[in-house]
Amino acid sequence: MPKLSPHVSIYKFPLTAVSSILNRASGMAISNFFIIGGVCCAFNQEKYLKQLLEDKYIQTCITAPFVYHTLGGMRHILWDKFPSYFLNIKSTHRSSIAIIAMTFPISYGIVKYI
Numbered sequence: 001m002p003k004l005s006p007h008v009s010i011y012k013f014p015l016t017a018v019s020s021i022l023n024r025a026s027g028m029a030i031s032n033f034f035i036i037g038g039v040c041c042a043f044n045q046e047k048y049l050k051q052l053l054e055d056k057y058i059q060t061c062i063t064a065p066f067v068y069h070t071l072g073g074m075r076h077i078l079w080d081k082f083p084s085y086f087l088n089i090k091s092t093h094r095s096s097i098a099i100i101a102m103t104f105p106i107s108y109g110i111v112k113y114i
Contacts, residue, residue, distance in 0.1 A: 014093075016096050023069060026065035027065075033065075064103055067106045071099045075099060
């Protein structure tokens with residue numbers, strides 16, 4: 001295995017970069033859910049899709065990307081509307097933590113109570 005440059009081993013991956021990557025991944029997951037659902041419906045396999053969607057764990061795994069992507073979109077709206085207040089290192093780091101921390105409790109609540 002080749003040696004890495006010293007700057008690579010001391011580099012700390014920023015949380016905002018992780019948040020951005022998760023936002024893109026959640027968007028891809030949402031697209032895949034719709035594609036899979038469409039394919040199941042196109043081949044008259046709605047019964048399997050319905051059985052799969054009755055599982056609370058699967059429901060939470062499907063709901064979480066929607067929640068995360070929605071929260072990320074709301075953050076971007078705030079960034080666009082109030083850039084001088086929300087678009088700084090401290091605020092973006094805090095909002096990344098908040099979005100990640102709120103995603104699963106909100107997803108669980110949606111699945112449990114709706």
